[in-house]
Amino acid sequence: MKFLGYTNFAFVVFLVSFHSLLACSQPESEDHEFNYDEGTGRGPSRWGTLKPEWRNCSDGRKQSPIDIGIVQVNSELGELQRNYRPAQAILRNRTADVAVVWSGDAGNITINGTTYRVVNCHWHSPSEHTIMELVHRSPQNKTAVVGILYRYGMPDYFILSISPFILSLQMEDQNLGFINPERIGFPGSSYYRYNGSLTTPPCSENVIWTVFRQVFSLT
Numbered sequence: 001m002k003f004l005g006y007t008n009f010a011f012v013v014f015l016v017s018f019h020s021l022l023a024c025s026q027p028e029s030e031d032h033e034f035n036y037d038e039g040t041g042r043g044p045s046r047w048g049t050l051k052p053e054w055r056n057c058s059d060g061r062k063q064s065p066i067d068i069g070i071v072q073v074n075s076e077l078g079e080l081q082r083n084y085r086p087a088q089a090i091l092r093n094r095t096a097d098v099a100v101v102w103s104g105d106a107g108n109i110t111i112n113g114t115t116y117r118v119v120n121c122h123w124h125s126p127s128e129h130t131i132m133e134l135v136h137r138s139p140q141n142k143t144a145v146v147g148i149l150y151r152y153g154m155p156d157y158f159i160l161s162i163s164p165f166i167l168s169l170q171m172e173d174q175n176l177g178f179i180n181p182e183r184i185g186f187p188g189s190s191y192y193r194y195n196g197s198l199t200t201p202p203c204s205e206n207v208i209w210t211v212f213r214q215v216f217s218l219t
Contacts (some may be wrong), residue, residue: 055201088102088103111144116144148187196209
């Protein structure tokens with residue numbers, strides 16, 4: 001792991017203005033397989049019981065999010081290598097989150113010699129331990145997620161550019177045209193690296209997480 005300074009880091013970030021923006025895109029009543037409302041019996045504490053293939057959500061040993069309290073400095077990791085390019089993308093309401101999904105080859109990142117192609121970036125409402133997750137997959141179907149945190153402050157160019165689409169999003173996909181993941185940007189070069197899981201069902205494990213230490217701003 002690459003770490004400078006802190007011994008504890010709070011991963012839960014609440015950005016009311018952005019959550020409100022996401023809420024505008026959610027239908028008022030839908031029967032979903034899972035959600036974040038514990039009162040429905042399909043909230044996070046019940047995910048692992050809803051389907052046999054979701055058992056990891058309750059019984060997994062490497063579940064994300066985690067509370068990073070003990071870290072080791074590994075300067076040999078170096079900067080995260082990325083090679084992104086513009087590709088066709090859509091904005092999709094997946095009911096549990098809002099996602100930019102690339103239909104073409106939008107490039108990749110390289111971790112430990114393995115190349116992972118970017119497939120989507122999404123925001124959960126409510127947030128788990130990142131406000132944005134940039135998801136990548138290898139040819140062997142392994143997953144690597146880049147987590148970027150946000151706080152209230154100056155506008156973020158990428159989110160600002162797609163916010164009109166988010167505000168008008170219903171259940172049908174919206175075409176965004178060519179979107180370059182490079183526009184998201186990586187905040188600095190210091191990051192946390194750990195082996196975790198997907199943060200929603202099926203909560204699959206052995207996911208490589210890279211969470212940047214520096215926080216972006218968002219109005």
